[in-house]
Amino acid sequence: MSQHLETINAPPDVKKLSLQQLAVLADEIRSEMITGLARNGGHLGPNLGVVELTIALHYVFNTPKDKFVWDVSHQVYVHKLLTGRRDRFGTIRSTNGLSGFAMRTESEHDCYGAAHAGTALSAALGICAARDQRGSDENVIAIFGDAALTNGISFEAMNNIAHTTKRFIGILNDNEWSIAKNVGAISNYLNKLITHPSYNKLAKDFERFIRRLPKGELALMLARKAEEGFKGALTEVSLTPSPSTVETDGRGGYGNSLIFEEMGIRYLGPIDGHDLPLLISTLEFGKTCDNPIVIHVLTKKGKGFEAALKNPEKYHGLGPYDVATGATLPTKPGTPPNWQDVFGNAMVTLCKKDSTVVGITAAMPSGTSLKILEKAMPNRYYDVGIAEEHAVLFACGMATMGFHPVCAIYSTFLQRAYDCIVHDAALQDLPVIFCMDRAGLSPQDGPTHHGLFDISYVRSVPNCIAMAPKDEDELVDMMFTATHERHPTFIRYPRGPAEGVPIKEQPKLLEIGKAEIIQSFPNNGGRKIALFPLGNMMSMGKKVAAQLAAEGFEVAIINPRFVKPLDAGITEFFGRAADLVVTFEDHVLMGGYGSAVLEFFNEKRIPTPLVMVGWPDQFIEHGTNVDDLRRKYGLTVENTVARIKAELADAAPAERRSDLAVA
Ligand SMILES: Cc1ncc(C[n+]2csc(CCOP(=O)(O)OP(=O)(O)O)c2C)c(N)n1
Numbered sequence: 320m321s322q323h324l325e326t327i328n329a330p331p332d333v334k335k336l337s338l339q340q341l342a343v344l345a346d347e348i349r350s351e352m353i354t355g356l357a358r359n360g361g362h363l364g365p366n367l368g369v370v371e372l373t374i375a376l377h378y379v380f381n382t383p384k385d386k387f388v389w390d391v392s393h394q395v396y397v398h399k400l401l402t403g404r405r406d407r408f409g410t411i412r413s414t415n416g417l418s419g420f421a422m423r424t425e426s427e428h429d430c431y432g433a434a435h436a437g438t439a440l441s442a443a444l445g446i447c448a449a450r451d452q453r454g455s456d457e458n459v460i461a462i463f464g465d466a467a468l469t470n471g472i473s474f475e476a477m478n479n480i481a482h483t484t485k486r487f488i489g490i491l492n493d494n495e496w497s498i499a500k501n502v503g504a505i506s507n508y509l510n511k512l513i514t515h516p517s518y519n520k521l522a523k524d525f526e527r528f529i530r531r532l533p534k535g536e537l538a539l540m541l542a543r544k545a546e547e548g549f550k551g552a553l554t555e556v557s558l559t560p561s562p563s564t565v566e567t568d569g570r571g572g573y574g575n576s577l578i579f580e581e582m583g584i585r586y587l588g589p590i591d592g593h594d595l596p597l598l599i600s601t602l603e604f605g606k607t608c609d610n611p612i613v614i615h616v617l618t619k620k621g622k623g624f625e626a627a628l629k630n631p632e633k634y635h636g637l638g639p640y641d642v643a644t645g646a647t648l649p650t651k652p653g654t655p656p657n658w659q660d661v662f663g664n665a666m667v668t669l670c671k672k673d674s675t676v677v678g679i680t681a682a683m684p685s686g687t688s689l690k691i692l693e694k695a696m697p698n699r700y701y702d703v704g705i706a707e708e709h710a711v712l713f714a715c716g717m718a719t720m721g722f723h724p725v726c727a728i729y730s731t732f733l734q735r736a737y738d739c740i741v742h743d744a745a746l747q748d749l750p751v752i753f754c755m756d757r758a759g760l761s762p763q764d765g766p767t768h769h770g771l772f773d774i775s776y777v778r779s780v781p782n783c784i785a786m787a788p789k790d791e792d793e794l795v796d797m798m799f800t801a802t803h804e805r806h807p808t809f810i811r812y813p814r815g816p817a818e819g820v821p822i823k824e825q826p827k828l829l830e831i832g833k834a835e836i837i838q839s840f841p842n843n844g845g846r847k848i849a850l851f852p853l854g855n856m857m858s859m860g861k862k863v864a865a866q867l868a869a870e871g872f873e874v875a876i877i878n879p880r881f882v883k884p885l886d887a888g889i890t891e892f893f894g895r896a897a898d899l900v901v902t903f904e905d906h907v908l909m910g911g912y913g914s915a916v917l918e919f920f921n922e923k924r925i926p927t928p929l930v931m932v933g934w935p936d937q938f939i940e941h942g943t944n945v946d947d948l949r950r951k952y953g954l955t956v957e958n959t960v961a962r963i964k965a966e967l968a969d970a971a972p973a974e975r976r977s978d979l980a981v982a
Pocket residue numbers: 365390391393394434435436463464465466467492494496497498620635681682683705706707732735
């Protein structure tokens with residue numbers, strides 16, 4: 320029974336509760352999330368970590384007038400529960416349900432949408448600039464994780480904050496984890512701040528502020544803490560004082576907070592992100608600041624759920640689980656291996672045979688399964704943080720030295736690095752290999768995560784070779800082939816289980832730009848349909864073929880393998896021989912594989928009608944699973960067969976068309 324949560328229909332209801340009641344509310348929210356997410360899964364760990372922080376934010380500020388800008392925004396579940404979306408919480412990440420991220424169209428309390436990391440500081444600063452321009456007085460609060468600071472854009476924003484506005488509040492939600500353990504110098508630096516706090520003048524300002532508060536419930540509690548010294552208001556996570564730092568840093572104790580302060584941003588913290596009174600008073604203080612401020616808050620990912628605390632990486636985002644134990648469902652026996660695991664294992668095999676191959680991830684070792692390489696050959700593995708541009712440039716640098724770096728980056732996150740693909744990898748024609756994971760739908764995440772644009776954005780760039788495997792064995796062949804190439808190569812494959820075919824002992828070198836004929840026309844007098852299902856669309860293509868063949872049509876199936884370069888010979892041959900050509904792609908139609916075939920037909924003056932199966936020119940929402948979304952947008956066997964038959968009814972037979980063309 321959620322005694323307090325049930326009374327919260329909007330943020331003003333949070334303010335009606337006493338501190339004790341808020342603490343109970345925090346417990347209620349945790350159990351609501353732990354039970355509510357068990358059926359569909361979600362970003363459990365990050366949200367369990369920000370319960371008190373989010374309550375405090377809503378206690379102190381007033382959305383929608385005040386603006387909360389969440390980085391990534393996978394941690395907005397508590398915010399959703401407090402902003403009138405509790406009754407739909409069970410629908411999160413499912414078809415027609417709530418999004419798993421902040422979305423401007425979902426609520427007036429979501430002032431900014433996101434799901435890619437590193438956007439919050441810049442967007443919040445833009446909101447501040449607009450506020451200053453129009454002379455209004457909203458508070459703008461950017462909430463960003465420690466891993467967001469591995470991202471370049473966050474630093475670009477920090478460089479700009481003090482020059483742009485006087486009123487900016489940043490909350491650094493530091494749990495020491497990205498999805499995996501956070502990496503790099505920034506992570507070490509933040510760790511230093513946590514373990515060696517120096518109590519500088521800002522802390523004293525804050526102490527004075529607390530003492531001046533009217534003697535309400537909160538003020539009394541905090542004053543008591545202040546009596547014990549400001550240090551006493553911090554929890555044990557931050558209490559390993561090292562006085563030597565203060566003495567020896569040569570900066571009078573400012574050394575630890577240097578990075579923010581040198582950028583003109585006040586720094587306060589670290590404070591315990593689960594201490595509600597302290598959070599509330601610190602945020603109140605932040606509200607009064609007439610300089611940009613960053614408040615460093617320490618939280619525990621997974622707080623309140625033992626399994627999640629023990630394994631923050633797994634519980635960052637997960638599928639259905641058992642509420643009592645946290646155990647996730649075992650994979651059904653007989654399920655093919657995931658594309659990701661095939662990729663990870665192939666990396667180990669390739670690296671063992673070829674000393675020029677290395678693997679690079681931008682903070683996604685488990686998502687991409689590159690952690691398999693990390694475990695087997697740690698010296699051939701690089702995690703560069705949430706820094707896709709840097710990952711690609713880093714790979715380009717290695718490629719100039721004779722290496723074949725493999726960037727394992729989700730299709731959607733690689734969008735970040737487009738200029739690096741064009742200006743660095745392609746223009747210099749470097750043999751960087753891009754393994755574009757999650758090419759296709761990420762159904763529960765939705766439009767921010769679907770990998771539906773990579774063919775368009777790669778196909779238009781000279782020197783690039785782009786491929787899509789029909790099964791996991793071909794994925795390994797493509798990776799092997801790519802390590803023998805002198806050009807940038809791109810391999811796209813989707814999320815989840817592959818096709819279940821055996822993988823050859825020795826991968827095969829594929830001929831660049833050569834398609835594979837799976838099945839030719841049987842030449843039995845029926846009308847001819849040539850199907851070109853790209854990559855993971857092969858299984859759907861085969862089902863369409865079977866239905867058409869059963870109805871007396873002649874069907875050929877071609878596995879294109881390459882989107883660029885196209886197999887000109889095979890595409891032209893089947894293009895001319897068929898009454899109708901059908902392309903299939905798990906990608907937007909605009910600029911995709913079908914477009915490439917259409918351009919080719921135009922160039923060769925092949926008049927055969929073309930049916931293109933793919934995603935329309937719109938952002939595809941989230942859904943419970945791929946099938947739901949494919950059904951909604953007509954990417955089904957039945958719909959495709961119906962479209963083909965309707966199109967064929969209008970199409971002239973191939974022989975008559977070629978007569979017409981010659982005439
Ligand atoms: C550009 C980009 N790359 C990768 C990701 C995948 N990703 C989602 S959340 C996350 C880690 C975020 O860590 P942090 O910001 O510290 O928040 P926490 O989950 O620890 O609260 C990553 C790498 C992403 N969302 N965006």
